[in-house]
Amino acid sequence: MSKFPKLIVAAMAASLLTGAAFAGKYKLGREATSEEVAAWNIDVRPDGQGLPEGSGTVSRGEEIWTDQCASCHGDFGEAVDRWPVIAGGQDSLASEDPVKTVGSYWPYLSTVFDYVNRAMPFTEARSLTPDDVYALTAYIMNINDLVDEDFELSKANFAEQKLPNEKNFFDDDRSSSPVFAKTEPCMSNCKPEVSVTMRARVLDVTPEDDSD
Amino acid sequence: MVRDMTTDSPTDNSKLQARRSFLRGGLAIGGAAAAAAATSGAALANGDPNILELKDWNQYPGDGVDARPYGAPSEFEEHVQRKSVPWLTADPISSVNFTPLHELDGIITPNGLCFERHHSGIAEVDPSEHRLMINGLVDKQLVFTMEDLMRFPRKNQINFLECAANSGMEWRGAQLNGCQFTHGMIHNVMYTGVPLKTLLEEAGLKGNAKWLLPEGADASGMTRSVPIEKALDDCLVAWKMNGEALRPEQGYPLRLVVPGWEGNMWVKWLRRIEVGDKPWHHREETSKYTDLMANGKARRFTWEMDVKSVITNPSPQAPLKHDKGFTVLSGVAWSGRGKVSRVDVSLDGGRNWQAARIDGPSIDKSMHRFYFDFDWDGSELLLQSRAIDSEGYVQPTKDALRAVRGENSIYHNNGIQTWHIKKDGTVENVEVS
Numbered sequence: 001m002s003k004f005p006k007l008i009v010a011a012m013a014a015s016l017l018t019g020a021a022f023a024g025k026y027k028l029g030r031e032a033t034s035e036e037v038a039a040w041n042i043d044v045r046p047d048g049q050g051l052p053e054g055s056g057t058v059s060r061g062e063e064i065w066t067d068q069c070a071s072c073h074g075d076f077g078e079a080v081d082r083w084p085v086i087a088g089g090q091d092s093l094a095s096e097d098p099v100k101t102v103g104s105y106w107p108y109l110s111t112v113f114d115y116v117n118r119a120m121p122f123t124e125a126r127s128l129t130p131d132d133v134y135a136l137t138a139y140i141m142n143i144n145d146l147v148d149e150d151f152e153l154s155k156a157n158f159a160e161q162k163l164p165n166e167k168n169f170f171d172d173d174r175s176s177s178p179v180f181a182k183t184e185p186c187m188s189n190c191k192p193e194v195s196v197t198m199r200a201r202v203l204d205v206t207p208e209d210d211s212d
Numbered sequence: 213m214v215r216d217m218t219t220d221s222p223t224d225n226s227k228l229q230a231r232r233s234f235l236r237g238g239l240a241i242g243g244a245a246a247a248a249a250a251t252s253g254a255a256l257a258n259g260d261p262n263i264l265e266l267k268d269w270n271q272y273p274g275d276g277v278d279a280r281p282y283g284a285p286s287e288f289e290e291h292v293q294r295k296s297v298p299w300l301t302a303d304p305i306s307s308v309n310f311t312p313l314h315e316l317d318g319i320i321t322p323n324g325l326c327f328e329r330h331h332s333g334i335a336e337v338d339p340s341e342h343r344l345m346i347n348g349l350v351d352k353q354l355v356f357t358m359e360d361l362m363r364f365p366r367k368n369q370i371n372f373l374e375c376a377a378n379s380g381m382e383w384r385g386a387q388l389n390g391c392q393f394t395h396g397m398i399h400n401v402m403y404t405g406v407p408l409k410t411l412l413e414e415a416g417l418k419g420n421a422k423w424l425l426p427e428g429a430d431a432s433g434m435t436r437s438v439p440i441e442k443a444l445d446d447c448l449v450a451w452k453m454n455g456e457a458l459r460p461e462q463g464y465p466l467r468l469v470v471p472g473w474e475g476n477m478w479v480k481w482l483r484r485i486e487v488g489d490k491p492w493h494h495r496e497e498t499s500k501y502t503d504l505m506a507n508g509k510a511r512r513f514t515w516e517m518d519v520k521s522v523i524t525n526p527s528p529q530a531p532l533k534h535d536k537g538f539t540v541l542s543g544v545a546w547s548g549r550g551k552v553s554r555v556d557v558s559l560d561g562g563r564n565w566q567a568a569r570i571d572g573p574s575i576d577k578s579m580h581r582f583y584f585d586f587d588w589d590g591s592e593l594l595l596q597s598r599a600i601d602s603e604g605y606v607q608p609t610k611d612a613l614r615a616v617r618g619e620n621s622i623y624h625n626n627g628i629q630t631w632h633i634k635k636d637g638t639v640e641n642v643e644v645s
Contacts, residue, residue, distance in 0.1 A: 024352070024414035028360045032345055032353040040484050041347055043425055043435060045492050072302075082302035094508035098620050100499065105510070108493050115495040118433035119332065122306075125431045169502065172514045174624075179612045182604035185556070187565045193645070194561035194594060196632060200386040200528070200641035206393060207297055 044114040048159040051113070055154030056135025058142040064132055065139050068121045077101065077143045087143040093168075103144025107166040109158070113137050289315075294327060297393060300381070305333040306432075308375065310396030313522070313544065314530040319370070319400055319572050319579045323454050326399035328461045329375055331432035335481045339465040342429070344411075344449070348487035351416030358451065358465055364406040364414075367448060369471065370578045372546045374398040374517045376474035376501055379625040382610070386630075386641045389528035394629065394641060398546070400579035403469050405450030408443050412487070420489045426468050429483035436477045437491035438470065442515070446471045446577075449482065472548030472577035473515040474623070476501050506618025517548035519607050520626035521555055521582070521599035532637035536590030543568075545580045547601035552580040554600045559586070561594030561630060561644040562609070568597065593633040594644055610643065 044050040066075065073079055077087030089099025098105075102112055117133045119125050128136070138153040141161070147153075153161070174180060200206065258264060285292065294309040301307040311327040328334075339358045347353040375397035381387050388394050412421075417440070424443050428434035438447070448469035451458060458464040463480025470477045476496055491497070491513075503511040523543040526532050532539060545552040551574050556565040568582040582597070599607045610627030632642040 024354075024416070026364060026410075026414060028363055028414065029354040029356040032347060032355045036345065036355065037347045037353055040345055040427075041486065042433075043427070043486065043492055043494070045488075045490060047490070093504060093510075093620075094506065096619075098504055098508075100504070102499075106499050108498065111493055111495050111498050114435075114492070115499075118435075119431065119495075122332070125332065125433065168509045169498075169512045170509060172511055172516075174511070174514065174516075174518070177616050179608040179616055180605060183606070185565070185598065185600070185606050187556070188563075190563055190565070191645075194563055195645045196594075196642045197645050198385040198643040199632075200389045203387050205297075205299065205387055206389040206528075207295060 042114075042118060044110045044117070046108040046110045048110065048155070051110075051155045051158055052130040053155055054130035054134050055152055055156075056131050056133070056138055057152045058135075058138045058147065058149050060131075061135035061137070061139025061142070064128075064136055069136070072122065077140065086140055090145075090164075093165075101144065102140050102163070103146060105165050106163055107169050109137065109141070109161045109163055112140055113158075291315075292325065294325060295392060297381075297388070306331050308377075308397060310392045311399050312392045312529075313396055313398075313524045314391050314527050316524070317542065317581065319544070319575075319581050320454060321399035321401060321579075323401070323456065323459050323462070326373075326401065326453075326459070326462060327375070327397050329397070329475065330430070330461070331434055332430050334461050335428070335430035336460055337429055337465060337481055342465050342481075343483060344466060345484045346411060346415045346487065347484065348425075349418040349421040349489060350412070350487050351418065354411075354415045356411075361406060361411075361449065361451065361466070364410055366404055367407055368402055368404050369446070369448060369469070370400065370402045370573075370575050371469060371471040372398055372400040372517075372577065372579045373469075373475045373478055374520075374546070374548075376476060376514070376517070376623040379520075379627070379629075380622045382627075383614070383619045383621060383625055386643050389641050391522050391524050391527040391629070392529060395522040397475070398579070400544075400546075401453045402455070403448055403450035404452035404455075405448040405469065408447035408449055408468070408485075409445075411449060411485075412443060415487075417487065421487045423488045423491050425484075425486040425488060425492050425494075426477075426479040426482055427484040427486070428463075428479045429481040434476075434479050434496065435492065435494045436479060436496055437494065438477060439491075440487075442470065442473070470515075472517060474501065474517055477515065501623060503617065503623050504620045506620065514624055515548075517546070518624060518626040519545075519547035519549065519552070519599050519601040519603075519605045521545035521552075521597040521607060522629050523557070523595050523597050523631060526595070526633060526637075526639050527631055528639045528641055531639050532588065532633065534637070536588050539586065539588045541568075541584040541586065541595065543582050543597050545570075545582055545597070545599035546578065547599065547603070547605070548577060549605060550602035551576055551578075552599050553602050555580070555582040556598045556600075557582075557584040558596040558598070559593045562596050562628070565598065590635060592635055594642070595631040595633060596628050598628055 072083040073086050079085040085099055085101050087101050089101040089104035092099045113133055116136055134153045138151055141147045292312055292315040296309040308329040309327055311325055342358055344356045378397035379394055382394055422440050424438045425435055450469050451466055466482045468479045468482050503514050525542045545555045555568040557568045558565045568584040570580050570582050572581045607628055613627045630642050630644050632640045
């Protein structure tokens with residue numbers, strides 16, 4: 001797309017704003033106040049857009065972690081029961097038992113900040129301050145051997161931090177895969193014989209009915 | 213005789229028998245069992261007591277109107293329920309249950325049976341306090357009440373919603389005995405709402421608007437990045453399902469409908485849509501809902517749900533309960549890339565195929581219902597179904613998928629399912645060569 005139409009759109013938008021006319025065809029809804037947008041617009045991107053002012057150290061993060069996170073995620077991110085594992089798992093992704101953690105799998109540190117800030121701790125989302133979230137993010141980096149224990153994370157140095165697995169993600173290319181051939185399938189005598197190679201009852205993990 | 217290459221022979225016969233009796237007991241409630249005995253035994257001498265004897269419901273009046281101001285299914289249908297697999301997740305607050313596909317027919321999923329997937333439980337939202345905000349790269353950042361939204365021109369559309377992890381537990385082989393558990397993370401519903409395009413145009417998109425971030429009002433604050441092309445194509449901001457208000461567990465009062473794309477993107481309790489120029493790479497599109505390959509690399513932004521089908525009857529939870537003779541095989545098929553143009557059925561594990569009969573409406577990005585009516589000779593069968601969509605894509609075998617993706621993908625398993633029908637009519641989830 002050329003830049004020319006964008007300029008026209010921008011000019012139209014500017015004229016609408018200065019003219020105080022409603023942009024919409026149906027004139028429904030109302031304009032959001034800046035305070036309303038600020039209250040809900042908490043999302044953070046890999047380039048750092050959306051980060052609040054603040055900072056936090058690994059040691060402060062460890063205090064919060066022990067108090068509010070370790071009961072599910074374990075003291076060092078190893079996890080309790082089936083709760084998500086946060087640390088470790090390096091070099092496991094190509095194995096039969098991949099362990100997908102912040103250090104082994106997650107591509108961007110901003111995802112940690114955004115998710116902890118919006119959804120953690122599990123039973124009391126949105127209760128952490130920005131400094132708490134910086135500190136927890138720093139601690140999670142530390143238990144994944146990405147930074148030393150004297151590290152402090154802040155809005156200023158956030159974008160410099162990279163996670164090791166970022167390069168191993170690629171965009172959807174399923175339609176170029178051999179299993180996506182648009183060929184007329186075989187209808188008769190498609191294979192010489194058929195045998196059962198595995199049965200669900202060997203594992204037998206189907207839930208039983210309560211009334212059974 | 214079906215050749216069995218599984219090394220473990222069933223030694224725990226008591227457990228197997230228990231399962232069989234459970235499966236057979238599913239519908240055999242009181243009268244039905246008695247009737248079966250009567251028609252096959254000596255009691256038939258004078259005829260069926262269900263005909264010869266007076267029934268209570270034939271003699272005494274029942275409940276009047278208003279006894280059931282919001283109707284519920286018959287008490288004889290109480291076994292038709294969503295069910296979970298408790299060992300699958302750490303806590304029911306962040307978990308999933310499954311649609312009982314084997315109990316349903318046609319293409320519409322009843323609201324109370326649509327599978328649930330929550331990341332922080334069901335948000336109980338007061339619609340009078342609910343707001344939808346559009347912010348970011350728009351001419352005017354807007355706030356709508358539910359009443360505002362219902363004044364926009366409306367659209368109705370029927371779409372399936374399938375979780376990307378549907379059949380995910382089967383990547384390493386046959387594991388769960390029942391299409392409810394292997395394929396039940398799907399439902400098919402008619403939605404009523406306003407096209408997302410209409411709302412975005414009301415706010416006025418800026419020239420660099422390329423991505424959207426829909427966000428939920430629940431305690432997980434669910435977010436996903438959606439490319440603007442999809443948003444302007446066929447997405448809906450919906451408040452009704454199958455004619456009535458969304459159920460709380462489906463996002464009441466407002467959810468996003470993203471036809472054909474993985475269910476996680478259909479943000480429930482939708483409260484905000486941010487417009488941006490780049491994707492956000494949030495938790496549900498990096499740590500989760502990315503497809504790990506055998507070489508350790510991971511495919512991301514795998515939005516479309518590929519062409520897929522499953523035979524729902526007979527299946528492990530719905531065995532054949534009659535001797536040899538005429539019977540109805542039924543199932544569902546769908547594609548996130550269009551309509552289903554054909555479904556083939558095999559009775560011999562994929563050696564030979566015949567076209568099934570698609571019945572009912574054929575709608576873009578909706579479930580389709582198919583039937584294969586045949587005379588069962590009482591022998592063992594290996595049932596398979598194979599769907600082909602309007603783009604020409606053919607549902608692959610599970611082994612073909614494993615060959616290119618390995619076994620660690622979790623998501624997007626659209627491989628062909630095999631059910632082993634035994635001579636006694638019981639059914640097992642198996643894999644075949």
